[in-house]
Amino acid sequence: MTARKAGGRLVVVSNRVALPRQGAPGGLASALHAALDEHGGLWFGWSGKVAGETAAELHQQQEGKIDYATIDLSRTDHDDFYTGFANGALWPLLHYRPDVVDYRRSHLAGYLRVNEMFAEKLQQLIKPDDVIWVHDYHLIPLASMLRARGVHNRIGFFLHTPLPAAGLLIALPNHRELLETLASYDLVGVHTRRDLRALEDYFLHEAGAVMRLAGRMRMPNGRQFRAGAFPISIDTRGIADVAAKAASIREITQLQHSLEGRALIIGVDRLDYSKGLPQRFEGYARLLERHPELHQQVTFLQIAPPSRGAVLEYRAIRHELERSAGHINGKYATPDWAPIRYINKSFPHRLLAGYYRSARVGLVTPLRDGMNLVAKEYVACQDPADPGVLVLSRFAGAALELEDALLVNPADTEEVADALALALKMPLAERRRRWEAMMDVLRTNDITLWRRNFLGTLRA
Numbered sequence: 057m058t059a060r061k062a063g064g065r066l067v068v069v070s071n072r073v074a075l076p077r078q079g080a081p082g083g084l085a086s087a088l089h090a091a092l093d094e095h096g097g098l099w100f101g102w103s104g105k106v107a108g109e110t111a112a113e114l115h116q117q118q119e120g121k122i123d124y125a126t127i128d129l130s131r132t133d134h135d136d137f138y139t140g141f142a143n144g145a146l147w148p149l150l151h152y153r154p155d156v157v158d159y160r161r162s163h164l165a166g167y168l169r170v171n172e173m174f175a176e177k178l179q180q181l182i183k184p185d186d187v188i189w190v191h192d193y194h195l196i197p198l199a200s201m202l203r204a205r206g207v208h209n210r211i212g213f214f215l216h217t218p219l220p221a222a223g224l225l226i227a228l229p230n231h232r233e234l235l236e237t238l239a240s241y242d243l244v245g246v247h248t249r250r251d252l253r254a255l256e257d258y259f260l261h262e263a264g265a266v267m268r269l270a271g272r273m274r275m276p277n278g279r280q281f282r283a284g285a286f287p288i289s290i291d292t293r294g295i296a297d298v299a300a301k302a303a304s305i306r307e308i309t310q311l312q313h314s315l316e317g318r319a320l321i322i323g324v325d326r327l328d329y330s331k332g333l334p335q336r337f338e339g340y341a342r343l344l345e346r347h348p349e350l351h352q353q354v355t356f357l358q359i360a361p362p363s364r365g366a367v368l369e370y371r372a373i374r375h376e377l378e379r380s381a382g383h384i385n386g387k388y389a390t391p392d393w394a395p396i397r398y399i400n401k402s403f404p405h406r407l408l409a410g411y412y413r414s415a416r417v418g419l420v421t422p423l424r425d426g427m428n429l430v431a432k433e434y435v436a437c438q439d440p441a442d443p444g445v446l447v448l449s450r451f452a453g454a455a456l457e458l459e460d461a462l463l464v465n466p467a468d469t470e471e472v473a474d475a476l477a478l479a480l481k482m483p484l485a486e487r488r489r490r491w492e493a494m495m496d497v498l499r500t501n502d503i504t505l506w507r508r509n510f511l512g513t514l515r516a
């Protein structure tokens with residue numbers, strides 16, 4: 057095990073763990089890996105495997121400074137906890153989509169069962185001075201279950217998704233039983249001030265809490281906890297270095313040759329309905345319709361690795377996008393040019409960095425997103441001498457920091473088309489000015505600052 061440091065070992069707990077040599081597209085895995093890589097610690101969570109009899113058996117391994125402890129899930133636990141309650145009910149609610157929420161009591165029971173199992177396993181792994189950092193909506197009640205087992209360690213929680221207003225949160229049956237367990241943490245972190253306002257509003261007006269000094273809230277039973285906004289980020293310098301060296305990689309030169317001088321627009325997203333992909337395709341189609349002079353001059357590459365395929369909406373969006381990409385190519389393609397390249401596959405960061413750098417425009421248009429690390433990665437990967445332009449949804453947490461992107465309402469496909477046209481024609485001086493301003497933000501607020509700010513506040 058890793059040597060203990062003053063203030064205790066860091067124990068990170070998340071449903072998704074980025075195990076060595078196992079790709080895990082998703083911002084949480086990318087960011088936590090970067091955060092743990094610096095000082096090390098223990099990372100506990102789901103192995104990503106569904107297993108029968110061996111489920112709940114603990115697998116441990118070490119790589120670099122990180123100790124990993126993971127458990128498999130049984131088929132029923134996976135279906136009820138991960139697919140059912142976490143991604144069938146909580147995810148849509150947290151992304152402002154109550155119409156998609158599929159709430160079932162059996163799924164909630166599975167969610168609580170798996171959280172209890174996490175609490176039981178974790179209790180065996182922790183030492184009295186460890187600092188525990190729990191991540192995301194899969195594990196909201198974990199601290200209350202650990203407290204019930206007599207765990208007195210510092211425990212923090214970070215929510216990676218947006219948090220909608222109280223008026224929406226109360227649509228979840230038994231919302232108080234679940235959300236009030238957040239008060240068992242010592243610190244609850246969210247990405248933005250907007251999310252923090254929603255959290256405070258819920259606790260003050262639905263849970264009977266009162267506001268104390270320094271972001272503290274006091275519950276009717278006397279328990280106090282702190283809440284704060286901690287915008288997550290990336291390893292800005294590390295990613296920029298990787299991108300600068302990517303030019304010589306075969307896959308990158310192959311992409312560049314295949315463009316034959318055309319400007320590249322890139323999108324990289326898990327195939328998720330929150331990412332606004334149908335609207336994005338529609339916005340690109342509007343660009344082609346209104347700007348015939350751009351035909352043959354531009355290529356849109358959308359990388360969209362499949363995600364959460366057991367949930368109905370994710371399968372539906374996949375079919376919808378296949379139809380839409382086929383329709384746009386069918387309408388505008390010529391024998392030597394396809395306007396859209398649409399790929400349902402995930403790529404490692406090493407290649408993504410080179411793809412981002414090859415693109416004149418980064419197109420990031422989620423309908424709602426906690427942060428969206430792709431937006432930050434795209435900026436960090438640009439060539440300082442000839443940077444591309446970021447077109448970014450106002451409803452991504454990243455928009456509150458990257459104010460020099462071209463900000464759009466992702467549902468307004470005309471506005472997306474206008475922003476794309478502007479980006480493709482933007483003079484070098486303006487591209488540089490906007491890029492420098494965004495890089496200033498990312499150089500300061502990188503993944504290290506995020507980790508230090510959260511853990512500093514938790515330990516204080």
Ligand SMILES: O=P(O)(O)OC[C@H]1O[C@H](O[C@H]2O[C@H](CO)[C@@H](O)[C@H](O)[C@H]2O)[C@H](O)[C@@H](O)[C@@H]1O
Pocket residue numbers: 072081082083084085087192193216217288363364425426427428429
């Ligand atoms: O674990 P999966 O079900 O495969 O999904 C991947 C992750 O998706 C979500 O990521 C969020 O975290 C990012 C980093 O903070 C943030 O930039 C993004 O806006 C969020 O959507 C989810 O919250 C994670 O739990 C998943 O692991």
Ligand SMILES: O=c1ccn([C@@H]2O[C@H](COP(=O)(O)OP(=O)(O)O)[C@@H](O)[C@H]2O)c(=O)[nH]1
Pocket residue numbers: 080081082083084086324325326359361401402403404405408427428429430431433
């Ligand atoms: O093929 C892919 C697609 C995405 N990602 C990574 O997955 C993360 C996506 O994070 P983001 O915050 O944008 O969205 P999330 O998927 O977490 O909702 C980023 O670090 C991407 O570089 C990746 O490694 N390979």
